[in-house]
Amino acid sequence: MRGADLPAVVQAALDSASDQPAKCPFCANQVYAGTLQSAPIKPPGLGNEAPRPGLFFASQGRPNPHNDWFGKHFLAKILGSKSWFLPGAHIKARSCGKCRRLFLWGMAVDEGFIAKGQADDDERYCPHCAVALWPGHIVVRARNHGGARFECDETPDFHNDWFGHNVLDRFVLNRWNPSVQTIPARSCQQCHFTEVAGRPIYRFS
DSSP: OOGGGHHHHHHHHHHHHTTOOSBOTTTOOBEEEEEEEEOOBOOTTOTTOOOBOEEEEEESSSOOOOOSHIIIIIIHHHHOOOEEEEETOOEEEEEETTTOOEEETTEEOSHHHHHHHHHOOOOOBOTTTOSBOEEEEEEOSOSSTTOEEEEESSOOOOOOSHHIIIIIIIIITTEEOOSOSEEEEEEOTTTOOEEETTEEEEOOO
């Protein structure tokens, strides 16, 4: 395998991992393939552009090179945090039609997934701008606009009758709020390159 082939091989592996699970390991109900994305919104700073779907990244403080207690806890509060909209961003995911659990690349986005992402103190840098990535999270279950929701790629099978399946399942019940509120992520303030679990999901070009 040549170095130029690596991105294609990695993407193929991610696509293959995203085909699972077919059944929820927590409640044994069907898991659907779909997209995680916000409804079309018009956040501040887009001028006269039409509302667009995307994802909101909320930082947990600026990149902080200090590993001591004072630097990690005190300086992080002083440096503050920011958030920005990623227009057009989305994540291919899977979600259970009953318990609403979310799965990314075959992994359940549960407490362990979130705790591991939040505990990751390794300094990482944008591959395009070479600046430190901001630690934070993708907003999912927000009380205001901007929270991401899951939408099925195909019509889910919740009803057996014609009206329920072809009307309710197809147009009403084909999207829902996942059970998680946030997804750990890192993002570049300059080009908005964003990664989740070390996997790139977005870059503004």
